Amino acid sequence: MAAKVALLSLTFCVAFLATGSADPDLLQDVCVADFASGVKVNGFTCKENITADDFFFAGLAKPGLTNNTFGSLVTAANVQKIPGLNTLGVSMARIDYAPGGLNPPHTHPRATEMVFVLEGQLDVGFITTTNVLIPKTIKAGEIFTFPKGLVHFQKNNGQVPAAVIAAFGSQLAGTQSIGATLFAAQPPVPDNVLTKAFQVGTKEVQKIKSRFTPKK
Ligand SMILES: *[C@@H]1O[C@H](CO)[C@@H](O)[C@H](O)[C@H]1NC(C)=O
Numbered sequence: 001m002a003a004k005v006a007l008l009s010l011t012f013c014v015a016f017l018a019t020g021s022a023d024p025d026l027l028q029d030v031c032v033a034d035f036a037s038g039v040k041v042n043g044f045t046c047k048e049n050i051t052a053d054d055f056f057f058a059g060l061a062k063p064g065l066t067n068n069t070f071g072s073l074v075t076a077a078n079v080q081k082i083p084g085l086n087t088l089g090v091s092m093a094r095i096d097y098a099p100g101g102l103n104p105p106h107t108h109p110r111a112t113e114m115v116f117v118l119e120g121q122l123d124v125g126f127i128t129t130t131n132v133l134i135p136k137t138i139k140a141g142e143i144f145t146f147p148k149g150l151v152h153f154q155k156n157n158g159q160v161p162a163a164v165i166a167a168f169g170s171q172l173a174g175t176q177s178i179g180a181t182l183f184a185a186q187p188p189v190p191d192n193v194l195t196k197a198f199q200v201g202t203k204e205v206q207k208i209k210s211r212f213t214p215k216k
């Protein structure tokens with residue numbers, strides 16, 4: 001009985017540690033990603049010699065181009081751009097929005113996100129697992145938080161461009177954009193899965209799929 005209780009508390013403890021933290025903790029000062037290494041690990045193996053440039057990135061200084069379908073652009077500043085972030089558990093991004101632009105509903109499986117509005121105004125929101133929308137209008141200088149794993153979006157309903165700096169509790173938060181995930185996966189998600197899931201006909205599903213087909 002006592003052993004069972006101990007095992008149970010250990011299980012809870014491990015489960016709490018696993019869910020209570022972001023990326024795994026550091027075992028050394030730095031582990032700058034060695035993209036050239038063929039060794040597969042959780043994250044990246046460490047480079048032998050490091051420089052300041054491994055920790056540097058100037059790519060968020062300028063607005064990204066928003067002349068695309070959604071009228072928004074995410075410029076990532078994650079471990080893929082800043083190899084020094086490997087094992088450090090944080091990253092950033094800049095998101096630019098044209099007037100009317102949308103960062104469509106998506107989730108980050110590995111991180112909570114905070115956005116700080118640089119300019120303009122955004123209507124944002126996340127949706128809980130009980131399908132409650134938590135909406136907010138945010139403007140320059142303000143912050144909003146999107147909890148880890150929950151579906152969220154940002155929409156610029158203003159007349160001028162908007163921009164945010166986003167912070168993530170992961171070196172590589174990962175993004176699953178709901179529309180693209182379901183309607184642009186390769187190989188495709190079967191039509192009969194999507195017709196049943198969305199309670200529409202095959203024509204409607206194929207129409208949406210065609211909108212996600214990359215233009216050649
Ligand atoms: C790292 O630096 C040392 C000393 O300068 C050098 O001998 C070694 O070849 C370097 N390693 C790599 C992978 O560049």
Ligand SMILES: *[C@@H]1O[C@H](CO)[C@@H](O)[C@H](O)[C@H]1NC(C)=O
Pocket residue numbers: 065067068
């Ligand atoms: C967006 O604008 C840039 C710069 O003006 C241009 O080079 C690019 O082709 C445009 N992209 C689209 C999809 O229109």
